[in-house]
Amino acid sequence: MPTLQAETESPRPAQQASPTLIFEVLHRHQHTMALKGAIDLELFTHIARGATTTAALAERCHADERGIRILCDFLTVIGFLRKTSGSYSLTTDSTVFLDKQSPAYMGSVTGFLSHPVILDQFRDIAGLVRNGGPDNGVGSMSPDNDIWVEFANSMVPMVSMVAQLVAPIVAKPGSRIKVLDVAAGHGILGISVARANPAAEIIAADWKNVLKVATANAAKAGVQDRFHTVPGDVFESELGTGFDLVLVSNFLHCFDATANIRLLKKVQSALKPGGQLAVIEFVPNDDKVSPPVAASFAMNMLGNTERGDVYTLTEFNAMFREAGFGESRIQQLQPTPLSLILVSR
């Protein structure tokens, strides 16, 4: 008897309706939780160390073999493992980012991205849409909210990659520069600039509890002498003046255009003439439905903030103009889904 070897379910003419996508999407919560579960089990690390069969993995993970097989097969389906003759191996992404022995390991990001508090923000999206946002959202930007400490601790590996791409572009090694890192979080962006330019002085602004994480990271990187902090609400605090560079990374998406223009005006007057603003953001195309990761980041803003959104370059340029800035330049920060926008005072 021939074995069923279909490549996909229901190959079909373009106009034939199929319930498969609906069924599949209603199970995608399992994709998130399976990846988190595999990271929790250090499954990728064990595979990298040579446990490539379900029996070997069950032993290393102190787990049930049926559970291991179901999880490994599932991770193969969603693209994090390969399976050959019953034995599993890592993909390029999981080798680089999910094996704990890798310098670029980023398993810790689940500490924020799949934190129960964050997951629960999205349990009732109809309610979010009716209310226009969360009632008491994690991203309500309440002072010293602990979730941002979790963020600062967990997201370092993902942000480090971005910082390594941005620092060489903005750090101007050889020049004495004064840098403001707005809503610095983990501080990694400013710290990377400080490492790329030994004459750079960094001022990191954020909530006091979050700045503790940034200060510890600065010490770890050996740049603590050139790393200073401004605690408090960046919309209200005295940020100083005479900056050569202001970094605003993954922050403008938390607010509406009115709030952003207010902040950008403040940033504009903090910059010295000829100074540069560097904005790191998810920037969708004008249609706001492509590219997929940047466009769908808006859903995070619906769940986690009161008025946040993703903005197109056209929308950012309007805010920049309103705040008194000149022309902007954008570049994609491949291989991440983020973009860098540079704007001159």
Next chain:
Amino acid sequence: MPTLQAETESPRPAQQASPTLIFEVLHRHQHTMALKGAIDLELFTHIARGATTTAALAERCHADERGIRILCDFLTVIGFLRKTSGSYSLTTDSTVFLDKQSPAYMGSVTGFLSHPVILDQFRDIAGLVRNGGPDNGVGSMSPDNDIWVEFANSMVPMVSMVAQLVAPIVAKPGSRIKVLDVAAGHGILGISVARANPAAEIIAADWKNVLKVATANAAKAGVQDRFHTVPGDVFESELGTGFDLVLVSNFLHCFDATANIRLLKKVQSALKPGGQLAVIEFVPNDDKVSPPVAASFAMNMLGNTERGDVYTLTEFNAMFREAGFGESRIQQLQPTPLSLILVSR
């Protein structure tokens, strides 16, 4: 200035690592919840009725316009809407299955598939893998568990499509047949056979509370005179003998091979010589990682059952042989992700 019009994030050589898939998968829980939220808001129905802009949709859904725009853009990214010049339209799938006015509307499936109890089964997949399954899983097959009433009520539209594909193949109109529907649930499969063959007599076996739903559905379909029930655990109850056809739909995946062989032996002796067993199942290829929907259904079994799994045709054939059955034939039930396996006594 050129506008950023990238088609996808990070087009890249095959071997360059990217954090994008990790980032994207850790947000896929939002895909599930966004589709559920849109169904809750009757968003697809409002679009079908002509509300195609964010302003019109916000009014019809009594919702916030920013929330509507973010949700509609998100649904466009994940494939349930199209967006043209700021106006949204339905895809083929959402026209047929997500508009409440459509006869094939299946929005109710979220009542089971994204029931909080079901979602919570997958909150700690590492724990599931360590324990080998849920401690007190919804699928522990405990007697008269209410979640199966929810299942029986919610899943009717999805199952109806399957039943309409299966009934013409197995119902033998013109012959007087006696049909056993094992773990009948909503009863839809047996009912469809009864409608396709006016001389068919159906005996539906399931928990007592679930059979109430099936009996109500039989009355609705006008086949109540030919619809009888056997309440209780199908592994233990007296199912009768002399059946021409036994239906076992989406049930064998809940158990291990040993339990399935026990049930199949019982089914085999309930059939008359020459009688037919019809099994409806998610049947992956021998690699167990393709096709994607059938293969990944195993994760449901890890979360919801103690020993369940998806089985390949090779594995099913071994169980059939062990239970005394003859040859099997398989066919895909396109456009669904399910397969029908027919086996003769």
